[in-house]
Amino acid sequence: MTEPVEQPARRWPLIPTILVLAAIAVMIALGVWQLQRKSEKEALIALYQRNVAMSSTVAYPELPPVPDAFLYRKSSVVCLEPVRWDPRSGNDSKGTSGIRMIADCRTGAEGPGVLVDVGIGDDFAPPKWSGGTVQGTIVPGPEQPTVMQRVIGNSTPARAMLIADTPVAGLRASAVPSADDTPNNHLAYAFQWFFFAIVALIIYILAVRRRLQP
Template sequence: MIETAEPKRRWPLIPTLLVLAAVAAMIALGVWQLQRKSEKEALIALYQRNMAMSSTVTYPELPPVEDRFLYRKSSVVCLEPVRWDPRSGTDRKGGSGIRMIADCRTGAEGPGVLVDVGIGDDFASPKWGGGTVQGTIVPGPEQPTVIERMTGHATPARAMLIADQPVAGLRASAVPSADDTPNNHLAYAVQWFLFAAAALVIYILAVRRRLRP
């Protein structure tokens, strides 16, 4: 009886191309995260220089706010707080409480400005009708998510002024530091590279097992 040789098994072309495309995409994302890491380091250095400056700048009322304004000293005239947005926060001694953020009217029209006038112990709005506020410009509490930025649906974020002197009955709010700016891009890059390596190794082992006679 004549035995016929089994046809030689070959690497699957289409699945291999799909896996290689996925691996290339993950590597590209890792490289992009490394680029973002360098950009974020430069941004943090800019913020640190801004914090070291004692001169004041004109408050940027219209978003988006340029990075050169953040963590600089400025002042605004709040004609009237039209809305209060209490949020959890800490004072400059590390005590927790409720940040009193006023959405202030600065003229007959316009977006107004956000002013953090201090930390309270409850959600009761302070009895404050407005006035001149001096403080530090920081990113506002409403920032677009990563997905919104990537998809182009991000609404320009407003800045906020944290008052140097709190209004009566409140404690001074802690001012965020430039060093608090998150920079996790190296970790994200390593994750993407590991995902790419794992996907490639798993696929190779799976195909080799399938090709065994």
């Protein structure tokens, strides 16, 4: 009678384990990075809140990128002529929805010009406005780069925009975005990365244990 042949002991897979641990380390690093971004964003929001409380005016930043110290500050520009209108949906200062009339203004013979939100209308017809001095609040412009553009490094610096304190004739004053509306979802993103790391580790351990069972 022949004796049963002993099966070789199954070993913990080395290379797959290294790859999985490396992936988990990357997830954890991304979670830590999001926690750091959370602190940075909180400091930025605090800066914006201080800017809102300031009554002094600053020079309008015509060239991007816009320094954070200029956002939500009071300023003024001279629009020699609106060369293009960019109507967009928005709300007035009382919360009523409408169409924001954003003018791309010429400020000289050359240069990038400035973006001015001159008020809220009820339709897409631009107002009969030929330009002039506009006083208002500096906010981020409507054409902000997407997250994907920032990741791949294909984004161009966003321009600022001035929301007029006094709308042009026939329009209502546009609502000024609040500094508190600045998104800060980094804590949730950090928890997601940590959760993915834990789940990946548990799934891998269970899969290997099942593989090692005789």
